[in-house]
Amino acid sequence: MSNSFDADFKHEKWSSPTVFMLATIGAAVGLGNLWRFPFVAGQNGGAAFVLIYFGFVLLLGIPLIMAELAMGRRGKGSPIASMRKLVVEAGASSSWVSIGWISILIPLVGMSYYSIVGGWSIDYVVKAAMNSFTGFSGQDSEDMFNQVLASPWRLLFFHGLFIASAVFVVARGVGNGIEAVSKYMMPALFGILILLVLNSIFNADIERGIDFLFNPHFDKITPAVVFVAMGQAFFSLAIGVGVMLTYGAYVPSTVSLPKAAVIIALADTAVAVLAGIAIFPVVFANGLDPAGGEGLIFVTLPIAFGNMQAGYIIGLMFFLLLFFAAYSSVLGMLEPVVSFLEEYRGYSRRKMAILAGICSWVLGIAAALSFNVWSDVRLMPTIPFLKDKNIFGLLDFTIANLLLPLNALLIAVFAGWIMTRQSLLEELGLRSVALAGFLRIVLRYIAPILIFAIFYSSFT
Numbered sequence: 001m002s003n004s005f006d007a008d009f010k011h012e013k014w015s016s017p018t019v020f021m022l023a024t025i026g027a028a029v030g031l032g033n034l035w036r037f038p039f040v041a042g043q044n045g046g047a048a049f050v051l052i053y054f055g056f057v058l059l060l061g062i063p064l065i066m067a068e069l070a071m072g073r074r075g076k077g078s079p080i081a082s083m084r085k086l087v088v089e090a091g092a093s094s095s096w097v098s099i100g101w102i103s104i105l106i107p108l109v110g111m112s113y114y115s116i117v118g119g120w121s122i123d124y125v126v127k128a129a130m131n132s133f134t135g136f137s138g139q140d141s142e143d144m145f146n147q148v149l150a151s152p153w154r155l156l157f158f159h160g161l162f163i164a165s166a167v168f169v170v171a172r173g174v175g176n177g178i179e180a181v182s183k184y185m186m187p188a189l190f191g192i193l194i195l196l197v198l199n200s201i202f203n204a205d206i207e208r209g210i211d212f213l214f215n216p217h218f219d220k221i222t223p224a225v226v227f228v229a230m231g232q233a234f235f236s237l238a239i240g241v242g243v244m245l246t247y248g249a250y251v252p253s254t255v256s257l258p259k260a261a262v263i264i265a266l267a268d269t270a271v272a273v274l275a276g277i278a279i280f281p282v283v284f285a286n287g288l289d290p291a292g293g294e295g296l297i298f299v300t301l302p303i304a305f306g307n308m309q310a311g312y313i314i315g316l317m318f319f320l321l322l323f324f325a326a327y328s329s330v331l332g333m334l335e336p337v338v339s340f341l342e343e344y345r346g347y348s349r350r351k352m353a354i355l356a357g358i359c360s361w362v363l364g365i366a367a368a369l370s371f372n373v374w375s376d377v378r379l380m381p382t383i384p385f386l387k388d389k390n391i392f393g394l395l396d397f398t399i400a401n402l403l404l405p406l407n408a409l410l411i412a413v414f415a416g417w418i419m420t421r422q423s424l425l426e427e428l429g430l431r432s433v434a435l436a437g438f439l440r441i442v443l444r445y446i447a448p449i450l451i452f453a454i455f456y457s458s459f460t
Helices: 017-028 031-043 047-075 079-090 094-129 138-150 152-170 173-203 206-214 223-236 243-249 257-285 294-306 311-345 349-369 391-418 421-428 433-457
Strands: none
Touching: 017 173, 017 243, 017 257, 017 311, 031 047, 031 206, 031 223, 031 257, 031 294, 031 311, 047 079, 047 206, 047 223, 047 243, 047 257, 047 391, 047 421, 047 433, 079 094, 079 243, 079 311, 079 421, 094 138, 094 152, 094 243, 094 294, 094 311, 094 349, 094 391, 138 152, 138 294, 152 173, 152 311, 152 349, 173 206, 173 257, 173 311, 206 257, 223 257, 223 391, 223 433, 243 311, 257 294, 257 311, 257 421, 294 311, 311 349, 349 391, 391 433, 421 433
């Protein structure tokens, strides 16, 4: 086998448009859909926030998904191989290949700490299956979660188990691995979500939950809230992560990328909205605080499951849902890294998947220890907006607030200004001159300005 970069390496293709979209929706749908969007929407204007968010999905999200998928399909390789090909085709500076390198760095580092939370989801699936939440008080639930965080070996075990399960699938390839899992897991995810929504409608405080999420409060809409909605739309769709660039490389030329982008964006939004309808009526029916983040998922909801009718079943379904959302996202994070290693080293996919998994697990050790042994460690004590962040929080901030918007900004500029208009339109198959012109305006002007605004708002 060659140990150098193979520019002519041939990757697998998706077997059908349906499995491509299921896999890509799975990569976009993540933990943020299940806790961050519902809570942020409820606290920032309800329906008014949802409308602003949806506007940004249409204006910013869909065009950027289209551009990233088009760049991937045009390049037909890993993020780095695709960017090298696109740079040559456009006669552009080789510095634009940095998009490819960032698209490898983001998922590798992101997976290292994201899998910590993914490990929590496995741990809580086991706890739910063992009916551990019965009769839970607030203190009981908080103590249980604190015990999970306090044990470095427990965190590292489930962190490793989560990554190993992703490695097992990705090592089998696109068709036998990612496709085979996605075509069953994603329908199961939506099925469980619908069942949880029905439970909220018939067995929980649906009126208060709907009011929290969808009663429009336009008086709460401020410039800061608009930035939050814009950022949520941007990050929720996995733009700039490297997933769209990689998965796009496996898309046959017969698949309509604009149609796929619309379906992916709408499905991701639907999961976020349905998650809110499933979660908050249960929270309110049990007189609990709808606090955001991991506290809502791993402390508040177990109390509700432990004190409600059929709570055993509902709790088990919910944590399975959480696992599916986290797992499908990590498959999307692992694939860009493996696709590059396959091209670069010339070794088998199985070996490269194991190598990538080990690297991510090792990187995640520091994130796991930041909840216990290294809980007092602060690596950036002199920087005001970073001084209170532990290692886990610092990794999350670096990826979500620095590298993601930077990469998305570079993608928008490259697709709008550097990639030839003919190349972009050939991949997208846009026949409407007006639509093609609008897309060009969004990529050249609107998206870079809005992404820069998100970037700037992170530091103010």
